[in-house]
Amino acid sequence: MRNKNGEAQVLSGMKEKQKRYETLVRAFHADIYRYAYWLVKDKPVAEDIVQETFLRAWRSLDSLQDEKAAKSWLITILRRENARRFERKQLDLVDIDDVSVFDEQPSTESALAHRELNQLMLGLKEEYREPLMLQLLFGFSGEEIAEQLNLNKNTVMTRLFRARNQLKEALESQNTLRGRKNG
Amino acid sequence: MDELEFRRRVYANPDNNEQDVIDAATQDPEKQAFRNELKAFNNRLSVASKVPVPEDLAHKLIWQQSVRDFALQKKRNRWYTAMAASIAFVAGISFTQWYNAPQADLSMQALAHMQYAEQEKSHSAVPVDLQQINAKLAGFGAHLAADIGNVKSANYCHLSTVRSLHLILDTDQGLMSVFVLPHSDDTALPKSFAGERFHGESVDLHKANVIVVGENGAELAPLKNKVTRNMLFST
Structure with missing residues (x-):
């Protein structure tokens, strides 16, 4: 009986954690991804880092006591993850000028301006x-x-x-x- | 607030709503215009900074976590299973070794078998003939040269793990048993032994041990001697 309760507790604990995690993902994944993109200037790499970040976040989710601190907590994990990436291997960084940042062709004036701003910010x-x-x-x-x-x-x-x-x-x-x- | 300070602060944060910045802007239309311009500019930056996010990223993040968690769980379970398997394996081995360990006390087993001897019904009213006995003894490389008495039954049985031939004889001193068992180095067999109802004696013959068991008080020597005299071994 006690065992069953304990199991139920563990299960509900897992469920609770899962719920917290999903909330965290939904609330922050977009901006965290964007932040990663502006850090590494590469979309696939940004996505990798974000995945790694959230995985680490999941693992130490219990240490996140204050939901208000979640944002900076995630950013901290992300920055550490990015630094680790550099430790692991010195990546060949492509010069952003040689790379088309957006696949879509800018069709309108505003899209062009948008793209221009992007390039400038990346620079x-x-x-x-x-x-x-x-x-x-x-x-x-x-x-x-x-x-x-x-x-x-x-x-x-x-x-x-x-x-x-x-x-x-x-x-x-x-x-x-x-x-x-x-x- | 001087011009430079104002500009620095607005540049640093165009949405700066600190009172002195607001005041400075209200008092000076040029500053106000500059502030508005920077705000508009910042809006554009803000929009541009919000690069498109891969559509399925949120799902991926939730999914990858569940999958990894599941994998981890599975790994853990696998570990548990492996652990359980090793424990079961060790337990099995130990049990087998314990079970297979030749019981030091074959004599006790022989005594125990006597209980069954009583229940053992003879296969027929006719005594088991010598030929039948010898057929069974052949497995031990032995045979009897002559009858050793009225053998009611001749069956293989296991004393502990040692396969033996169990002869039950009807003698003038009651039921007696003769066990023939192969030599086994690690088996200790006392020369004589006794239980509550039965006692027994063993003799080491050429290639086999023979145990004779009878009721307490029954004289075993005659049967033992008869067996010893008549049992021959093929070389």
Whole structure:
């Protein structure tokens, strides 16, 4: 009898864990994937890392006490996973300029602009790109980014400033170029 | 707030809603315009940052977890099964060894068989003839040169694991048994032994041991001597 109860408890515990995990996946998989993509600049690799991340998350799900902390917890796992990938083997990193980032052909003006922005963001230095994505994707505050990346807040704010500044300038210079061409 | 500070803060976070930033913007249309421009720009960045996610990713993540978990479970189960199998195997081996270990005390077995001897019905009213006995003795490489008495039955039986021939004889001193069993090095066979009702004596013949068992008080020597005299072994 006790055994049966114990089993039932284990089962319901498993079920509970499964439910928590699925909630976590549904809530965060998209942004976690995007974040991975901006980190590694490669879709299949990003997907691999996300799978690895969630697998690790599942294994240590019991250690996640505070659901509010889930986001940064996952990001931490992801960043560690990414670092591990570099330890494992120094991958041949393709230069993003040589690769077509989107398979779809941009058909409209906005799609073109969209693609352009993408390229520009991919071209940012990682130290600028990462805090920017934490802000754009997860709505992290300066303090939260600082904590996540283990930097001080001023450094983070400077990097965010530079990231946008560079993007804006690059965009404007491209527009000027295009304007000249068109004109 | 000076221009540079304002710009730095808006660049760092266009959606900055801190009071001093809002105040500075309200007071200065240029700052306001700059802020609005940056907000719009940031919107575009925000949209661009949301790259398409593989459609089935969520399913994949949930699926991979269940599959790996299942595999893990299976592995664990396999491990349990393997464990159980080894335990069963060891238990089996030990039991077999214990069971097969020639019981040091064949004599006790012989005594136990006597209980059955009483129940054993003779196969026919006619005594078992010498030919039949010798046919069975042949397995031990032995034969009897002459009758040793009125043999009621001659059957193979196992004393512990040792296959033996059990002869039950009707004698003037009651039922007696003669066991013929092959030599076995690790078998200790006492010269004489006794139980509550029966006692027995053994004799080591050329190629086999012979045990004679009779009721307590019955004299075993005559039958034993008869067997010893008449049992011959082929070389």
